[in-house]
Amino acid sequence: MTDDLELPSTWPTTEPSGGIRIAVFGTGYLGATHAVAMAELGFEVVGADTDPHKVDALAAGKVPFFEPGLDELLEKHLLTDRLRFTTDLAEAAGWADVHFVCVGTPQQKTSHAADLRFVEAATRAIASNLTKDALIVGKSTVPVGTAEQLRHLVAEVAPAGLHVELVWNPEFLREGKAVGDTLHPDRIVLGGTTAHSEALLREVYAGPIAEGTPVVTCDLPTAELVKVSANAFLATKISFINAISAVCEAAGADVTVLADALGHDVRIGRQFLDAGLGFGGGCLPKDIRALMHRSTELGAHRAASLLQQVDEINMGQRERVLDLAITACGGSVLNRRIGVLGAAFKPLTDDVRDSPALNVAAALHLRGAQVTVFDPEAGDTARRSFPTLSYATSIEECVEGTDLVLVLTEWDQFLMADAGRLARLTSAPRVIDARGKLDARAWRDAGWEFSGLGRAA
C-alpha cells in the first residue's frame, strides 16, 4: 500500500477496457471501494448487495460511510455509465464474467470464529445464477480452508456444463486510505489460479501490475493465510510496543522516543509502533481471534497462545486508560465531567466497530461520569452505537467545563488545537493523551496537567 501523497489516487484511464464485465458482491467498505476502483481501471462494473439502503445510496452517488476520495470517484463513474448498483444478485451473477466476493466475515456472537454465512450465501447466489463460464474471486478475509469448502459448494450448485473457477485474492486496503490502497496495492496475491484464471486476473489488474506491483501466485490456503497473518503481524507489533510502554512507564522511560529509535532499524521499521490505546476496528481484532480459533482447530497451539497474548495486551490498554482517568480524577469519576476527543477506531474514518475510544467513553459513563464525546466524522455512527453518551459538535463544546479531557483518536484537528485556549474553557485543565501524539511540552506550557501511556509522569 502506497501513501496517497506519493501517487495519484486515480488512474488516467478514460476508455472502457477489455470487455471484461465485473460484479462485486457486498458493498461495504471493501466492496464499494473495489467496485468503484474497478470502474476507475476501465471495466464495466455492477455492485450487488442485499441491503437496499446501501444500494440506493450508492446508486444516488452517496457513499454510506466516510472514506476520503471515494465520493468523487463514485460520482465520476456513475456518470461514465461504467458503474451501477443492484439488489438483484441473480441478474449481476448472470451478467458478469468475473465475480468478486467482498462480503463481511464478522466474529461469531458466541465464539472467536469467523461467521461465514455471508460468504457462503454470496457464493451460492453467484454460482447458482451463472449463465456462462465464470471466475469467482474471493476477497473477503476468511479462515484457512474456507475457499476449498466453497469450491465444493460451487461444484454442487453451478449449472452443469459451465466452466467455473473459484480462486482467492485477499485485499489489504486500510480504511481512510482505501482508494489509494486499492488502485495502487503493494502486492497482489492470487491463490489457487489456473493458467486461464491467472491470465484473466492479470488483465483485471493490468494497471497496478504495469506500475510495478508484485504478483504472488500460490495455493488457496497460502492466499487465505497471507491475509490473516498480515493483520496478525500488525496487531502483534502494536501489542509489543504497548507491552514495552508499560515497562517504560514503570522505569521512567519514554516509549515515543524509544519507538523512534527502534524504527531506524530497517528490519523493525517505525510503522505500527505507536503505543497507546491499542487497535480496534472491523478487522484486526476479529481477524486475530478467528486465526486463534483456527490455529487451535489445526493443532497449532503456540500460534493460538501468541495471539491470545496479543489480544489480552490490546484489551488491557483500554483498562490502563480507564485507570489513568480514575487516578486523574482523584480516585473516582462519579459525577465528573469528562470530554472525550475521538470516537472512531482511528482517524480518517467514521467506523466505530470495536472502537477503543468509544469503549473507554462508555466505561467512564458506566462508572457515573458525565461524558461528552466529539469526533469530526464519527459522531453519527457513534451515537447509533452508544445513544446514551452526550455528543458535542466541536472541540470547544466538548471540553467546556470539564474536569478531564481524554484524546482517544489522533485526528489532526486535535493535535493542532490551541492548547492555551482549550485550557481556559475547562474547569480543570487535565488531559490524558491516549495516542501519544500530542506535543506534551506545548500542552504543559499551556497549563495542562498532562499524562499519557508509556511516558514518565
Ligand code: UGA
Ligand atoms: C487493517 C490492515 O492495516 C489492512 O491492511 C487490512 O486490509 C484491513 O485491516 C482489513 O483487514 O480489512 P484497518 O482496520 O483499516 O486496516 O486499520 P489499521 O490502519 O491497520 O489500524 C488498526 C488499528 O490499529 C487502529 O485502531 C489504530 O489506531 C491501531 N494502531 C495502528 C495502533 O494502535 N498503533 C499503531 O502504531 C498503528
